[in-house]
Amino acid sequence: MMFEEVLSPGQVKNDADSLAVWGKDWTNGFSVAPSAVVFPEDNHQVAGLVAYARREKIALVPSGGRTGLSGGAVAGHGEVVVSFDRMNKILNFNPEERLVTCQAGVITQALQEFAREQNLFYPVDFASSGSSQLGGNVATNAGGIKVIRYGLTRDWVAGLRVVTGTGQLLHCNNGLVKNATGYDMRHLFIGSEGTLGLICELDMRLTKPPAPQVVMVLGVPRVDHLLDVLNSFNHTLTLSAFEFFSDLALEKVCAHRTLARPLAEPAAYYALLEFDETAMDSAGKAFEHCINEGWVADGVLSQSQAQAASLWQLREGISESIAAHTPYKNDLSVTVSQVPEFLSEVDRFVDDSYPDFEVCWYGHIGDGNLHLNILRPEHLSVEEFMAMGHAMSPNIFSLVQTRGGSISAEHGVGLLKKDFLHYSRSEAEITLMKGLKNLFDPDQILNPGKLFA
Numbered sequence: 001m002m003f004e005e006v007l008s009p010g011q012v013k014n015d016a017d018s019l020a021v022w023g024k025d026w027t028n029g030f031s032v033a034p035s036a037v038v039f040p041e042d043n044h045q046v047a048g049l050v051a052y053a054r055r056e057k058i059a060l061v062p063s064g065g066r067t068g069l070s071g072g073a074v075a076g077h078g079e080v081v082v083s084f085d086r087m088n089k090i091l092n093f094n095p096e097e098r099l100v101t102c103q104a105g106v107i108t109q110a111l112q113e114f115a116r117e118q119n120l121f122y123p124v125d126f127a128s129s130g131s132s133q134l135g136g137n138v139a140t141n142a143g144g145i146k147v148i149r150y151g152l153t154r155d156w157v158a159g160l161r162v163v164t165g166t167g168q169l170l171h172c173n174n175g176l177v178k179n180a181t182g183y184d185m186r187h188l189f190i191g192s193e194g195t196l197g198l199i200c201e202l203d204m205r206l207t208k209p210p211a212p213q214v215v216m217v218l219g220v221p222r223v224d225h226l227l228d229v230l231n232s233f234n235h236t237l238t239l240s241a242f243e244f245f246s247d248l249a250l251e252k253v254c255a256h257r258t259l260a261r262p263l264a265e266p267a268a269y270y271a272l273l274e275f276d277e278t279a280m281d282s283a284g285k286a287f288e289h290c291i292n293e294g295w296v297a298d299g300v301l302s303q304s305q306a307q308a309a310s311l312w313q314l315r316e317g318i319s320e321s322i323a324a325h326t327p328y329k330n331d332l333s334v335t336v337s338q339v340p341e342f343l344s345e346v347d348r349f350v351d352d353s354y355p356d357f358e359v360c361w362y363g364h365i366g367d368g369n370l371h372l373n374i375l376r377p378e379h380l381s382v383e384e385f386m387a388m389g390h391a392m393s394p395n396i397f398s399l400v401q402t403r404g405g406s407i408s409a410e411h412g413v414g415l416l417k418k419d420f421l422h423y424s425r426s427e428a429e430i431t432l433m434k435g436l437k438n439l440f441d442p443d444q445i446l447n448p449g450k451l452f453a
Contacts, residue, residue, distance in 0.1 A: 064136025071415030104135025148366035159203035165441025219267030242366030256321030328389030333409035
């Protein structure tokens, strides 16, 4: 048995069904062909796996909740998938520090629920929180719906235990608030997509829970008015979220989930805002100002937690509702002030070049992150459509590059965007990044073929 010196037989799977399930993530269009899936249960076993793989020249692909959208967890060339499903324990909680030590396979929602049990709050949240794992969140520096108030995953990581490509187990930062002893290696691994090391344990910070939240959905006639609305509310209260979606996105999610439209009349775009219940008076004044300025046509305010959850479905259900259309996804970011013009530029390009393609927009406009989803026409096969999507990407990424933006705001580079990294990173930066890869993984066994072309 492969890895028999490290693992028991029950920790290795190589049947066809297991290879198909654990060999991929949510990304479409890539071949899936791992040779085995292994399930370590502690740091020592992960270190042993890497040491064995290095000696035997076996490539490893780390696998968390497999909810990625850039092919970062796809094993297509006989690699061994390292699943963290069995490293799923919360190991320690320090109430004075508000610090939770978790194994990498802990589900995001499990940490959120644990925090609530302690009367605390873990604020990083997204539609896949019920299946994504913390190790994968850290490896891609996941963002989500509350970045405008609470920041990215990076902002909540106090320490890491990571096994590098040499088999060394590193202890990064140990939960310290202050540590001025040279390079903070924790931040090298955050967002590295498993190319530098396998994240085994994490020290995650918690915070005080917010006041009860209220959700407002606004109909916005023009894309440039989205920024006006954001600025108006930002000036009068603290927002927990500011999301947007197009009318096409609303149409798809309402049909898929049998939901009622939130407003009597359709609008070109919709903004979803979340804020503290204690800020209702300020929110009312901001809403009235937006109506008077013509930036908002209509709006609805949640009257209960159940209604707030229902309104959130309009945004969080979009990705699932368009899955049947096999969308070509792009996860882009520019500075917030550039969002309206950038979105319009992309729309013009797609309309002019591919008039039969439907464009479905949604995203975290409060932090400049736009999710562009181009829906596959029925007359095109998945392979044909994905090839066309890949061909149009340089034009879209050139628009990103002109504005100093990112071709991947929160989904990572993986396989999907490795050919386009130079649109967001300079040649000097890429050279340094490859140097780090060679230093931490000299035999190129960790997630090979990802991130770099």
